[in-house]
Amino acid sequence: MPTSDFSGIQGGSSSTAPSTENNANGGRTYVVAKGDSLSAIAQREYGNAQEWRRIYDANRDTIKDPDLIYPGQTLRLP
Amino acid sequence: MRTRLVPYFSFLVAATIAAAACGPKKASGAGAVDVTAIDLGRSVTPDLKIDDKTDTFRPMDVVYISVETKGTGPATLATRWTNKDNRVVNETSRTISPPANADQPARTEFHISQPAGLPPGKYHVVVMLNGTKAGEKDFEVK
Numbered sequence: 001m002p003t004s005d006f007s008g009i010q011g012g013s014s015s016t017a018p019s020t021e022n023n024a025n026g027g028r029t030y031v032v033a034k035g036d037s038l039s040a041i042a043q044r045e046y047g048n049a050q051e052w053r054r055i056y057d058a059n060r061d062t063i064k065d066p067d068l069i070y071p072g073q074t075l076r077l078p
Numbered sequence: 079m080r081t082r083l084v085p086y087f088s089f090l091v092a093a094t095i096a097a098a099a100c101g102p103k104k105a106s107g108a109g110a111v112d113v114t115a116i117d118l119g120r121s122v123t124p125d126l127k128i129d130d131k132t133d134t135f136r137p138m139d140v141v142y143i144s145v146e147t148k149g150t151g152p153a154t155l156a157t158r159w160t161n162k163d164n165r166v167v168n169e170t171s172r173t174i175s176p177p178a179n180a181d182q183p184a185r186t187e188f189h190i191s192q193p194a195g196l197p198p199g200k201y202h203v204v205v206m207l208n209g210t211k212a213g214e215k216d217f218e219v220k
Contacts, residue, residue: 006167006192009167009196015126015174016125017176017177017180018176020173021172022171
């Protein structure tokens with residue numbers, strides 16, 4: 001039975017474009033788009049493709065092989 | 079001399095007309111990001127179009143708003159959801175970077191839900207592009 005309690009409302013977003021969601025806690029996430037690579041994301045987000053390892057290190061729990069990321073996969077951006 | 083200039087002049091006129099005809103198409107694909115459509119509904123397709131537009135929802139629904147944009151990024155889209163008392167119940171933003179070679183509009187969806195159900199009442203959602211209001215929608219949960 002719904003109440004007038006709004007405290008449990010959850011929000012989110014996704015995009016067909018390469019993008020990052022800005023969370024309420026200040027962290028940023030990135031949803032992998034078709035054709036992305038870690039170095040391409042690093043170039044876009046940090047202006048330096050060589051920074052890909054930062055993203056890899058922050059997501060080692062979900063990325064087993066840095067050459068294999070998947071469209072729709074959500075990555076934390078350090 | 080005059081006879082040699084006529085074909086050149088004709089070509090120039092034709093080229094000018096052709097360039098003018100192509101102008102808006104080029105601008106829409108290569109300029110800054112613009113919001114071109116905003117829709118509300120209960121679900122989205124894989125390409126993030128709303129597939130059942132409505133402004134009336136049930137408490138257990140997920141309320142989706144799909145924002146269509148054209149142009150190249152980066153740009154920040156944000157949504158601010160308020161209830162009938164103008165209390166903010168959710169705010170989410172997303173920075174998008176549509177590539178310059180994109181041949182389709184980009185779509186970005188934002189959604190809210192509540193496991194215990196959204197409280198019945200009227201709601202309002204404002205969509206902002208780079209901090210400026212780009213559109214708004216009203217909906218009701220019954």
